[in-house]
Amino acid sequence: MCGVFGAYSQDGSPVLEDIYLGLCALQHRGQLSAGAAWTDGGSVHIKKGLGLVHEALCQSELAAIPAHTAIGHVRYATAGGTRPENCQPLGANYAQGPVAIAHNGNLTNARALSSYLANRGAIFQTTCDSETIIQLMAHQPGTVQLEALESALARVQGAYSLAVLLEDCLIAARDPWGFRPLVVGRRGETYFVASESCALDIIGAELIRDVEPGEILVIDRRGMISRKMRRKARRHFKCAFEYVYFARPDSVIDGRSVYRARKELGATLARHGGLTKDAVVAGMPDSGTLAALGLAEEAGMDFEAGVVRNRYVGRTFIQPTQRVREAGVKIKLNPQTGIFKGKEAVVVDDSLVRGTTAGRIVSMIRESGAAKVHMRIASPPVRYPCYYGIDTPSSEELIAAQTTIAELCEKIDADSLEYIGCDELCRAIGLPRGELCTACFDGDYMEEEEEDNLLEV
Amino acid sequence: MCGVFGAYSQDGSPVLEDIYLGLCALQHRGQLSAGAAWTDGGSVHIKKGLGLVHEALCQSELAAIPAHTAIGHVRYATAGGTRPENCQPLGANYAQGPVAIAHNGNLTNARALSSYLANRGAIFQTTCDSETIIQLMAHQPGTVQLEALESALARVQGAYSLAVLLEDCLIAARDPWGFRPLVVGRRGETYFVASESCALDIIGAELIRDVEPGEILVIDRRGMISRKMRRKARRHFKCAFEYVYFARPDSVIDGRSVYRARKELGATLARHGGLTKDAVVAGMPDSGTLAALGLAEEAGMDFEAGVVRNRYVGRTFIQPTQRVREAGVKIKLNPQTGIFKGKEAVVVDDSLVRGTTAGRIVSMIRESGAAKVHMRIASPPVRYPCYYGIDTPSSEELIAAQTTIAELCEKIDADSLEYIGCDELCRAIGLPRGELCTACFDGDYMEEEEEDNLLEV
């Protein structure tokens, strides 16, 4: 999970403050690090650091830089660790010129490519899979940069939505399977690429369209040119979890509104029935709110903002010491006094990964006087790891992979527990099942090509 | 607007991590500075700094301090400026021992008391009105501290909810008029005082009761003793704005749930009528959400989370540069695509101070396709400044003091605009009008005593 953003201004106006604002709008996609890259006098310049956008970057410093094209990146915590050199964008100045890259996704053949390159003298500066793309470009002596990029992308496998910066050129590229979202927008003479449309809204740009899976968009002085990647996909694998959890509700991804998808997921749960009309419906803040609203509306039940999320509480603010653990879940969530007293409560969340929080909220609402507590999950059980850029726990930690729904209901001490099915999920999103990646729910992974074919390209 | 918190552990267990957590729960009451004070070996020690609680204080450092009684404070931006020495708690070690003070409110006779003290040799270290209380204590040579505090409070006028720390003693005091809230709670052997009950929830303490107006609670090894202040009030002046905006919805203040009060304010607006059933109701995030919910429920209309608030956008994250102003309101708020298309929209906010944001949101929702946009305000028009601790703009800036409601409706370009009345406000809160301070709405201020009487005490 990461967010990428890029801008190219044809009338030469500076874009780095837009990059800053766009990254702020994508902050929910990555809070571990942030960075921006631009070129100046044939060299790539990069500012990046750990933390939120405003901690890693300085808005006024960026605003003072006259670059008319630039890219930016926000990064989520992943297993790879928090070494500052792994922050993105990555950049290099090599024989053919400057290049910088911002990558959302995960390359599944990075290890094989790295050893191939190391045997040809490559010195890797990071442990990021994204660096292999730059090294593949540099190891094509005499090849112009755009061609070197296309040839490099023909050799990588997995998920990548990229914003790439060359000397006077911005490139957006989305892998042939379309795992991660990527859109292109425009405000006057300036083009933007972004992981989500909400980043276009913040800067007053208009959404033109999604970058297509397998498409390379080249934006420069002359305009926007679309090219097809050499590798083709048998079918698309657009991530369903973006609609369930990751994306911001005001974004529109591959033509589908995330807000509507979430409310429809809640409505789907309502149609499962089994709930009394005078129950109180509450969402887990903030991830379950929209599904709870959809459920309440469809079922004609009362929706309440029944649980307060302490805004200034969380990893940034409070360390998980012994005392904090004793104080328990109330650190983060606090039920409204009197809302649930003597009533049946329906608590809706977007998904259920480890089950710890669900168990705590059920007991908390029960303590606040609820007669019954029903748990509803607005997605199928997560049973398989994701290899395409999402930081899921291993199967051992995925509660749904280890236990039946009935056992889980007992474990979290709910009076009932329901999920939705994979087909229901796809219907709620509004895309054919054959275009969505639901591997984390059903284990239906993309088939990968033989490594040797790729190295020989 | 500030938040105070205090703890006294009778079994000697350390309390400073609780102070940290309590301040986190009160963070919404003040984000300008934070601090904590404790005593050690007869001296008062203070840690404080600018910024949010986790920026000004270090949780693990505090957790390592063995003090069994302590106080804390969060401070809102006020006209007095941001000089670090004005951060609270304030403390001093004087002839009778150590004292520290955390103050929510505003003393209206601070200036007169300061010059009285300066003529007796007092050297002021801050420009805080709260320091006069400490100086009044020190200028009673030979008087034991508790008596000196009582005598000092008999001479100050205005709003004060205080947590005061003496050598081995915690004191909670609330002015005779009861302007600002103050509660006392307990967890096992440890007593807590806090501006709001939500700060008791976070540490797993139980709310015992509100500190009464004119009450001084002395908490020490022997337990909790209640004393009456020498000054008496003719009637109470509990701040109505706490229910409208300041307090957290999961707090209970003077026996009334803030959550219920806000929903009831929305329901009151619904009862005004004049809205079509198939309109879409949305709240200004986050301040108008509960009133919007109450309105929709009472009127049987659809509630939608129709406007997204960019969480990572705001004063901390983005500077208001020219580019940001051009990008406009979308920086902070973004309407959900398609929600309002072809419908009448009802937008609810808690109050309307300058009118700028309201105008922007109306135009934004209109642009997103709404047929009509109705604005509803869940409180009366704010027409008068507050002298008791709330940082209201001057009358010239208060839009409601300068214009009629009809003109204002036109100015923000809404199809209709409604407020509620003062009596409705009090009814929704559930307290008699004669106990609430509604001065900012109706100019009905408390009468102050003659200054000379106070200096002679």
Added chain:
Amino acid sequence: MCGVFGAYSQDGSPVLEDIYLGLCALQHRGQLSAGAAWTDGGSVHIKKGLGLVHEALCQSELAAIPAHTAIGHVRYATAGGTRPENCQPLGANYAQGPVAIAHNGNLTNARALSSYLANRGAIFQTTCDSETIIQLMAHQPGTVQLEALESALARVQGAYSLAVLLEDCLIAARDPWGFRPLVVGRRGETYFVASESCALDIIGAELIRDVEPGEILVIDRRGMISRKMRRKARRHFKCAFEYVYFARPDSVIDGRSVYRARKELGATLARHGGLTKDAVVAGMPDSGTLAALGLAEEAGMDFEAGVVRNRYVGRTFIQPTQRVREAGVKIKLNPQTGIFKGKEAVVVDDSLVRGTTAGRIVSMIRESGAAKVHMRIASPPVRYPCYYGIDTPSSEELIAAQTTIAELCEKIDADSLEYIGCDELCRAIGLPRGELCTACFDGDYMEEEEEDNLLEV
């Protein structure tokens, strides 16, 4: 040990950069903290911090402040600890106006005065003896500041060379005994006061004269006026150790050149005889260099820069870990290879406090091949503590107070060891013994007045 500096510009030109430069020249008098104070709009402003001048203060920030009068201070490590609030200058804004004070010396009746003041309501902000002067001023309600200062100084006892800043007035005051140096100088329309004349040189000012013991110099728009203090001294007690060690060699104190005094102290040692002509003379860098030069010149022997002091080694640079202790004295001092081989060495130091370094240097020079090593000390044995501002160890740690010279010679393993006598010291300095304080050598302390007389003044 501290350094004070002050400036008053009659033509209104800004002086704070001069304060910065002057403090740099006085840096040898105190490296624990530095600070500067000035007035603006009737308020005193202070910048101060721990560390060297350039760490605690920012030259360009100071240079941008338009104040035409200001004072500064550098502070040495003393027993009082390193609490930031104890850094000087100290300042206050009280009923009569702003005041700031920079103090070199030590008040011997500070404790009695503090409790006298505390019983009159004073709240002390520091544990600095210097604060009593400000509190004494504030506790004279209605008295103009200059008169309040004079009256305050009539009640303090001990050593004080002060630079005091009032609203539009700079005051230099030196205690009636003259313990610590204080000079006044001038450059064009600007007057300066400084602990040593070297601070006048650095800013191109000319030394006018020493401030006399018991003199208060008032410098303002009208010029410089000299006043006599109310308290009188029976005789002067000018610190002899300033000439031996503290002062910079290019300073002139009470009319005597420090450089000449140090060379003369070395020459005095030469006249003691007992050394062979072809011995090699070396000084302990840097404190013994000048005396070594004087000895070599008087005796007609070869002076060598025989020991290198590692400039970038010392408390700031290297922590005294186990490994560092093992590496031993060479961390700080390294003898020149081959200089001492087969020769008699004469090592000269200014004084000998604990004896540890002397022992190490003797063994180091012996290891580098010297036939004999003679130690010479250019002052009498230090046997008594100083109560007037110098941070001497307690008698138990003063090696000369615990042992005979013969035993000490054996302990440091030298072939001979010689000191000079008190009379020789005074002769070398060139001032009558009856004007110098030699208490740390001979225990001849100033007699103090009864405390009661002072409190009643």
Added chain:
Amino acid sequence: MCGVFGAYSQDGSPVLEDIYLGLCALQHRGQLSAGAAWTDGGSVHIKKGLGLVHEALCQSELAAIPAHTAIGHVRYATAGGTRPENCQPLGANYAQGPVAIAHNGNLTNARALSSYLANRGAIFQTTCDSETIIQLMAHQPGTVQLEALESALARVQGAYSLAVLLEDCLIAARDPWGFRPLVVGRRGETYFVASESCALDIIGAELIRDVEPGEILVIDRRGMISRKMRRKARRHFKCAFEYVYFARPDSVIDGRSVYRARKELGATLARHGGLTKDAVVAGMPDSGTLAALGLAEEAGMDFEAGVVRNRYVGRTFIQPTQRVREAGVKIKLNPQTGIFKGKEAVVVDDSLVRGTTAGRIVSMIRESGAAKVHMRIASPPVRYPCYYGIDTPSSEELIAAQTTIAELCEKIDADSLEYIGCDELCRAIGLPRGELCTACFDGDYMEEEEEDNLLEV
């Protein structure tokens, strides 16, 4: 100008605190940045930063690292700028393992090698010439590291004294011409390499010998093995300026004591005659002190520490503002009062580059009452730039390249000015002229090989 240091402990004891201490002793060779590198688990780790050793590195952090072999570096300000990535050591983990390098000197064919490497896919991370050595190593796929290093060194040209770190191996290498010094020492089971012997003294290690020009010393578990480089030099070019100015006086370089060399340079000046016996001799602190001492001793004249250097004044402490420039030379240097009055003064400095300081000191001493002021320079006039690692100004700024000695004497307003000749310089050092590089004095540069030969190796 830089300093390098390395350690290998055969008994596995940690060495990074020794690296810290060694770098402190070499601090005079570079104050722009400092760094240390070690290996752990097959990876190279580097800590480095701008500033002095204690600013860039943390002694206690280093002391806690268990590495038994490591290298360190201090860097002087050079034209290449202060980009943090250019700080040394440089390191990389490539296919054959980890490598780190600390380099003193300057490669004269770095540009040609860089473009050769870039055409083979190399991505350069720095603008340091030293990186070419690492890239040359990585671009020999399948070659073991030591062999790759030897082959890389066969292709570089210019000055290099290197400490190189491989997985479990420390390598010291000095170019075939011997431009920069490099020594090897030992303490128990631990070997050290250092730019100067003073860095061995500080850690209590014994100097074994100089690394020979063209020698590669490989130190590992089995001990120390000497290898010869493939490239041979026609003759040595040991830098004469190390003896004149750069090296610390307590170091011994290529068997010659720097201290003795400097005194002998002064004695040489004395033998030129032309000075009166009763003149006062003073050195420019600190660079001219030893030559002044040698001159005074040889001539039988009085040596005085006639000029004080303000220790806490200089680039770090004081910014060169307008006010500072007005205050003039006294900021840094202050003559002793009365020393020169009515006498002839002989001022000795090690060299004279731009002439500004010399002019100021002459006028300062004249103002302090000297009858005549004679300037003596303990080296020949610097007339040519250095291409081998010393940061000399361009010829236009070299005063001696632009003017005759007589004109120069007049310009600095001295009564006489004398230099020494190149032959005298070599005699004073004690090495044959054919072994020393005196190019900056006489333009006699080393002949370089054809580039093509090197690239083909």
